[in-house]
Amino acid sequence: MRKIRVVIAKPGLDGHDRGAKVIARALRDAGMEVIYTGLRQTPEMIVAAALQEDADAIGLSILSGAHMHICPRVMELLKAKGLDDVIVVIGGIIPDVDIPKLQAAGVRGIFLPGSPMQDIIRFISENVRPRVEQV
Amino acid sequence: MKSVTAETARQRWEREVLEPSLRKAPERPVRFTTISGREIDRLYGPEDVEQLDYATELNNPGEFPYTRGIHPSGYRGKLWTMRQFAGFGTPEETNERYKTLLSAGGTGLSVAFDLPTLMGRDPDHELSLGEVGKCGVSVMSLADMERLFEGIDLAGITTSMTINSPAPMIFAMYLVVAEKQGADWKKLSGTIQNDILKEFIAQKEYIFPPRESMRLITDIFSFCAQEVPKWNTISVSGYHIREAGSTSLQELAFTLRDGIEYVQYGIDAGLDVDEFAPQISFFFNSHSDFFEEIAKFRAARKIWADVMRDRFGAKNERSWKLRFHTQTAGVSLTAQQPYNNVVRTALQALAAVLGGTNSLHTNSLDEALALPTAAAATLALRTQQIIAAESGVINTVDPLGGSYFLEKLTLDMERGAKEYFDTIDRMGGMVEAIEQGYPQKEIAEASYQFQQAVERREKIVVGVNDYVQEDEAPYPILYIDDTAGEMQLARLAELKKTRDNGKVAASLDALRRAGRGGENTMYPLLECVRAYATVGEMCDALREVWGEYAEVPLI
Numbered sequence: 001m002r003k004i005r006v007v008i009a010k011p012g013l014d015g016h017d018r019g020a021k022v023i024a025r026a027l028r029d030a031g032m033e034v035i036y037t038g039l040r041q042t043p044e045m046i047v048a049a050a051l052q053e054d055a056d057a058i059g060l061s062i063l064s065g066a067h068m069h070i071c072p073r074v075m076e077l078l079k080a081k082g083l084d085d086v087i088v089v090i091g092g093i094i095p096d097v098d099i100p101k102l103q104a105a106g107v108r109g110i111f112l113p114g115s116p117m118q119d120i121i122r123f124i125s126e127n128v129r130p131r132v133e134q135v
Numbered sequence: 136m137k138s139v140t141a142e143t144a145r146q147r148w149e150r151e152v153l154e155p156s157l158r159k160a161p162e163r164p165v166r167f168t169t170i171s172g173r174e175i176d177r178l179y180g181p182e183d184v185e186q187l188d189y190a191t192e193l194n195n196p197g198e199f200p201y202t203r204g205i206h207p208s209g210y211r212g213k214l215w216t217m218r219q220f221a222g223f224g225t226p227e228e229t230n231e232r233y234k235t236l237l238s239a240g241g242t243g244l245s246v247a248f249d250l251p252t253l254m255g256r257d258p259d260h261e262l263s264l265g266e267v268g269k270c271g272v273s274v275m276s277l278a279d280m281e282r283l284f285e286g287i288d289l290a291g292i293t294t295s296m297t298i299n300s301p302a303p304m305i306f307a308m309y310l311v312v313a314e315k316q317g318a319d320w321k322k323l324s325g326t327i328q329n330d331i332l333k334e335f336i337a338q339k340e341y342i343f344p345p346r347e348s349m350r351l352i353t354d355i356f357s358f359c360a361q362e363v364p365k366w367n368t369i370s371v372s373g374y375h376i377r378e379a380g381s382t383s384l385q386e387l388a389f390t391l392r393d394g395i396e397y398v399q400y401g402i403d404a405g406l407d408v409d410e411f412a413p414q415i416s417f418f419f420n421s422h423s424d425f426f427e428e429i430a431k432f433r434a435a436r437k438i439w440a441d442v443m444r445d446r447f448g449a450k451n452e453r454s455w456k457l458r459f460h461t462q463t464a465g466v467s468l469t470a471q472q473p474y475n476n477v478v479r480t481a482l483q484a485l486a487a488v489l490g491g492t493n494s495l496h497t498n499s500l501d502e503a504l505a506l507p508t509a510a511a512a513t514l515a516l517r518t519q520q521i522i523a524a525e526s527g528v529i530n531t532v533d534p535l536g537g538s539y540f541l542e543k544l545t546l547d548m549e550r551g552a553k554e555y556f557d558t559i560d561r562m563g564g565m566v567e568a569i570e571q572g573y574p575q576k577e578i579a580e581a582s583y584q585f586q587q588a589v590e591r592r593e594k595i596v597v598g599v600n601d602y603v604q605e606d607e608a609p610y611p612i613l614y615i616d617d618t619a620g621e622m623q624l625a626r627l628a629e630l631k632k633t634r635d636n637g638k639v640a641a642s643l644d645a646l647r648r649a650g651r652g653g654e655n656t657m658y659p660l661l662e663c664v665r666a667y668a669t670v671g672e673m674c675d676a677l678r679e680v681w682g683e684y685a686e687v688p689l690i
Contacts, residue, residue, distance in 0.1 A: 008690075013250035013262050014270075015339025018380050018466075021579055022586050024690040038688030039339055042261060064250055065505075065615060069265030093470075095505060095614055113470040113503050114599040117590055 002131055006124060007055045009037040009046045011062060011070045019091055020061035026117040027059075027124070043073040050078070050086055056128040059120075062092040068101065075106040085129045091115065145180055153177075170424040170594065171382035172584065173547075179539035187542055192437070196532045200440035202433050202545065204491040205456040209532030210523075216494035217519045218295060218460065222247030222272035223506050224619035226282035229272040232509065233287060239513055240520065243325075245295040245496065246283070247271035248305070253340050255301045255674030258623045268619030270506070271297075275627055275669045280308040281315070290318035294325040295370070295460070295494075300342040302329040303351050304673045307660040310363070326367035326416060326460075329355060332393040332565055333372045336574045337379035339686070342674055345566050347681040351656060352397060353404040356411040358657040368411065369397060370418045370460060376574075377420035378466045380582020383427045386420060387548055388555035389565075389574050391438055395556070396565040398447055408447050412454035421487040422464040423479060429535060430544035432490025435459065438549055461487035462496040468503040472598035473610050476500040481518050488522055489535055495519055505612040572689060579689070627669070634667040642666045643676045650680035 008024040010017055017039060028034045035053045037046065050058050058078075062070060071090060078086055089109035090102065099110055109123045142150075167175045176183075187193070194200060197207030206212065219236050221244075222229045233244055249271040251263040257275055258267040267273050274280055289312065298305040306327050313323055331348040334341045341348065352369065359368045373390035381389065394415060401411050417435065421428050439457035443449040463483035468476045477500045484497050497515040499507030507515070523529055535541050562568045569575070588594040595601045642663040649659045656677075663673050 012264070013254045013256065013266050015334075015341075016378075017339060018378070018582050021690050022380075022583055025579075025583055026586075028690065034690065036688050036690045038686065040262060064266055065269035066265030073264075093504065095612060096609060097614065114596070116600075117586065 003031060003033040004057065004124065004128055005033045005035070005053055005055045006057045006059055007035045007037060007046065007050050007053055008059045008061070009041045009049065010039045011041050011043065011046060011060055011074075012064055012066045013040060014062070014064040014066075015039055016063055017061070019063070020059075023059060023061070023091060023117060023120060027121060030121045030125075032121075032124070043070060043077055046074055047077040047081060047083070050083060051081055055086055056131070057087045057089065057124050059124075060088065060090045060092075062090060062094075065093070067092065067094055068098055071102055071107050072105045087124070087127050087129075089120070089124065091120070143182065145178075145182060166593070169383065169427040170422060170585075171384060171427060171581075172588075173382075173384070173427065179543050181539065183539055183543040184546070187546065192546070193536065193542075199444070199452075199455060200437040201456055202437040203533040203536050205436065205458065205493075207532075209491070210488075210529040211532070214523050214529065215488065215492050215519075216243045216293070217241055217516060218243040218245045218494045218496055219512060219516055220245040220247050220295075220297065220462070220496045221512065222249075223270075223613075223615055224268040224272065225622055226272055226274065226279045227285075228619070230283055230285055230287070232512075235509060236512070236516065237287075237292075239516055241516060243293045243295065243494065244287070246297065248296075248298055249273045252301065252305070252670055253298065255304070255342050255670055255678075257669050257671030258620060258627055260671060265617070265620070267623050269615055273619060273623045274305065274308070275623060275671070276630060276667050277308050277311055277664050278626070278630060278667060280305075280312050284312055288318075289313045289316055290322060295328075296326070297328045299328055299331055299334050299338075299340055300348070301670050301674055302327045303355060303657055303660050304664070304670050306355070307657065307664040311661065311664050320363045322365065323363055324365045324367075326370050327355075328372060328418070329369045330372045330393065330418075332396060332569065333375050333390070335569045335684070335686070336376055336389060336393075337381075337578060338375040341684045343677060343681045344684045345569060347677075348684075349397075349400050349566065350404075353400050353406070354655045354657055356401050356414075357404070357406055358655055359414060360406070360410050364414075366414065367416045368414045370416050371397065372418040374418050374420045374462055376578065377422060377464065379578050380466075380585060381578045382581050383422065383424065383431050384548060384551045385555070385574075385577055385581060387431050387435055387438075388552040390417065390419070391435060391442070391552060392556055392559050392565050394439065395442060395446070398443075399564070402447070408443075408449045409451035409454050412443060412447070412449055413451060416493075417457055417459035419459055419461050419487075419492075420464050421461045421483040421490075421492075423467050423483060425482060425486050426541055426544055427548075428483070428486040429490045430541055430548050432459070432461075432487070432492065433533075433541075433545045434548035434552065436491070437545075438552055458493045460494040460496070461490075461492040463487070463498045465498055465502055468498060468500075469596060469598050470503040472604060472607065473500045473504065475598050476503070477514065477518070480515065481522070484518055485522055485526070485528065488528060491533065501610060501612055504610060506615065508611070508613045572687070575686075575689065630667060630669070638666040639663070639668045639672070642668055643672060646673060646676045647680050650677050
């Protein structure tokens with residue numbers, strides 16, 4: 001069966017990549033194909049990576065408070081590229097008041113500090129689009 | 136007469152006292168390890184510290200190798216500096232917070248800059264989207280620096296600035312503000328973090344490639360030796376290494392090895408070691424494992440004294456003395472049950488004080504959720520004041536000195552750090568080790584191990600994987616909106632219209648020439664600042680000359 005393909009990205013200027021790297025490794029150990037973009041990715045770069053890598057999911061790690069600018073832009077670009085079925089999850093420091101706004105913008109999973117890695121792995125496995133098995 | 140096979144006092148105790156007791160009441164079936172995974176024995180006694188020679192390994196406070204402290208009278212003379220890191224939004228908002236902290240009894244300032252400033256980008260750069268004024272204060276030009284310190288006498292306080300890649304630009308701005316206030320540079324005191332190696336290793340706020348970055352640092356060493364002799368030119372930082380997931384030992388070893396690298400580069404640039412080494416200071420994390428942290432602080436002082444005297448041949452005692460700032464561990468704070476963080480921070484602060492820290496920042500209880508509210512920041516400062524005024528730990532110097540457990544741990548930390556030094560020396564130095572990704576991989580591995588231990592509940596985080604509370608009341612946070620970002624964007628446009636742009640261009644040209652040649656970059660940078668060039672413009676000028684660093688993303 002085709003492995004679930006996940007792009008993990010750090011958007012914005014922040015370099016605190018501990019969370020992104022830990023979750024990337026946890027997803028890989030759970031049998032997913034993980035593409036880690038590295039730091040300082042613009043929404044355009046992230047969506048281009050998702051397209052090129054034929055990703056099923058995008059995981060964004062944002063701790064800096066820039067999520068309300070970055071996430072809606074990523075969602076908009078995905079739509080424009082016809083990648084509406086790529087699920088987007090975000091991990092980081094997200095104030096409660098922003099959660100409904102991010103959900104309304106189409107972000108599927110929001111994982112706050114202290115979230116178990118197993119919850120994130122399960123969420124992605126259960127929510128990615130069903131893929132036709134490749135021959 | 137004793138034979139060599141005679142039972143030791145410890146073995147007798149184990150046979151006669153411990154074993155019967157364990158048969159009746161066994162120990163819990165867990166591994167007794169520190170938060171860094173270090174195995175801890177059931178008991179420590181005289182035999183564990185047999186090798187410890189008081190005069191050479193510990194000695195009295197104020198005497199080489201300073202294991203028990205650099206001041207003969209500890210905190211009885213002067214308490215540590217209570218230095219609370221703060222910054223958000225516009226320079227005016229942060230200026231107001233500083234005045235609050237100073238009037239609440241804070242004794243030094245510590246500036247947190249926003250990400251665009253830290254990365255040498257102006258607010259109108261595409262990567263600054265949504266980041267202006269969010270994680271710290273936005274400082275684009277001298278005009279913002281003037282607003283930040285409005286009404287604060289720079290000759291009368293010490294200021295620490297957490298700035299790394301653009302440290303020379305921001306420091307130049309501070310110096311020009313001081314100059315405008317009429318302050319004498321020779322009397323100014325404070326610290327710039329200016330530690331680029333830990334950026335490559337851990338926090339990743341780098342701009343230029345490693346060797347050019349090191350040159351900016353040695354330029355500051357020689358500039359300050361001449362012009363600002365009391366300024367701490369670098370704060371070699373383990374804090375971020377630890378926050379990125381290292382163990383306590385890795386924090387100690389990589390930080391001190393970074394320190395060695397800076398001293399070596401200074402010497403290689405033609406400086407006399409005793410001319411710049413006294414102005415090198417350090418910055419450590421105080422994490423939750425109480426004794427392991429205290430051992431780390433004590434070992435750090437001893438290792439540095441040895442290194443400076445024996446490896447570099449420093450003659451000045453001030454070069455031997457490791458002075459350090461401490462911040463409690465941000466990464467240990469939980470978003471769940473935030474009031475628990477007050478307790479974590481108090482214990483971590485106590486460890487820092489028992490380790491002899493020279494200054495301290497205590498985190499606020501809400502920092503896993505947002506930047507702190509004024510009330511939370513005040514409580515964090517009160518935590519230090521309670522330790523100083525009420526706990527009694529300041530009455531005597533190094534009160535835990537001589538504890539079998541602590542002294543053994545201190546020795547083990549020292550040995551472990553020296554093994555790391557050997558490995559890094561074999562690679563050719565820290566710059567080479569970083570280029571090979573060595574410390575980065577060590578830290579990533581340690582952070583993954585810890586996370587797995589938490590998932591398996593081998594390590595308990597109260598409120599997160601045990602003692603969980605489902606019905607938590609929401610905690611009111613400081614919400615930073617986009618007002619500051621919009622204001623700074625407008626100000627940037629206004630600045631570019633009102634300043635003398637010919638003068639700006641000429642000063643930036645002079646900076647490029649210094650970057651290509653060998654002239655100390657601080658002098659042309661001061662001219663750029665006086666012309667109101669922005670942080671982004673100054674960094675871009677050097678980006679054109681030196682290029683930018685990009686790491687290979689590894690997981």
